[in-house]
Amino acid sequence: MRKPDGKIVLLGDMNVGKTSLLQRYMERRFPDTVSTVGGAFYLKQWRSYNISIWDTAGREQFHGLGSMYCRGAAAIILTYDVNHPQSLVELEDRFLGLTETASKDCLFAIVGNKVDLTEEGAPESLEQEGCSPGKAGSGGAPPRVPKQVQPEDAVALYKKILKYKMLDEKDMPAAEQMCFETSAKTGYNVDLLFETLFDMVVPTILRQRAEGLSQTVDITSYKPPKRTRSGCCA
Numbered sequence: 001m002r003k004p005d006g007k008i009v010l011l012g013d014m015n016v017g018k019t020s021l022l023q024r025y026m027e028r029r030f031p032d033t034v035s036t037v038g039g040a041f042y043l044k045q046w047r048s049y050n051i052s053i054w055d056t057a058g059r060e061q062f063h064g065l066g067s068m069y070c071r072g073a074a075a076i077i078l079t080y081d082v083n084h085p086q087s088l089v090e091l092e093d094r095f096l097g098l099t100e101t102a103s104k105d106c107l108f109a110i111v112g113n114k115v116d117l118t119e120e121g122a123p124e125s126l127e128q129e130g131c132s133p134g135k136a137g138s139g140g141a142p143p144r145v146p147k148q149v150q151p152e153d154a155v156a157l158y159k160k161i162l163k164y165k166m167l168d169e170k171d172m173p174a175a176e177q178m179c180f181e182t183s184a185k186t187g188y189n190v191d192l193l194f195e196t197l198f199d200m201v202v203p204t205i206l207r208q209r210a211e212g213l214s215q216t217v218d219i220t221s222y223k224p225p226k227r228t229r230s231g232c233c234a
């Protein structure tokens, strides 16, 4: 198997659409998913680099594995559902603490998925493309609803994360560049998300290569993570 040069990890609550985003990008379709158990990865060749993209389980019972998957990550995609404000809150309360094991220059993207379900939602041009027959034919699209989480909320979380990580805003990509709204269903902004990150992680890959850092996930090194229930930066 090709050896990964760099790692990107998807984190976020169950049901926000992590697996669907990854399958939309890698397989160009929107199949039925089952809730992820543990984690799984795809290998993507980008320019001359092999990037592993890790899908993790959002379910509470697998929470402890998250920090193991994040080990050495060059970028972490913190995913929420634009229709469920609690899924954004969970990113700060439950998932941010898992990223301590990531690379010291790890980048963070905040991704609000399922924008197709909102009134303001994504264009529907790709709506049926690649949908499994079960989904495409099952009683039409659900009614659109007002978006529950605004892009400014994601931008505010991004800024909080930089503060929590003690990173200077002017040394990091701008919040507007790192906050995305996507639809795994229609494909809206999915390529943009992954390919923006691929280009951005190249310097980290080069540094990790120069320093000979391993990209493998070692389950024997698993240690229970610190919880941050009380929030990252009150």
Ligand SMILES: Nc1nc2c(ncn2[C@@H]2O[C@H](COP(=O)(O)OP(=O)(O)OP(=O)(O)O)[C@@H](O)[C@H]2O)c(=O)[nH]1
Pocket: 012, 013, 014, 015, 016, 017, 018, 019, 020, 021, 031, 032, 033, 034, 035, 036, 037, 056, 057, 058, 059, 113, 114, 115, 116, 117, 182, 183, 184, 185, 186
């Ligand atoms: N309308 C719509 N539904 C979506 C979208 N993305 C995912 N879904 C649906 O949301 C449900 C959960 O999607 P998954 O991709 O399995 O969610 P997950 O984040 O991987 O969940 P866990 O594996 O449990 O952590 C599935 O029924 C998907 O079809 C989207 O962009 N739009």
Ligand SMILES: [Mg+2]
Pocket: 018, 019, 020, 033, 034, 035, 036, 055, 056, 057, 058
């Ligand atoms: Mg999943």
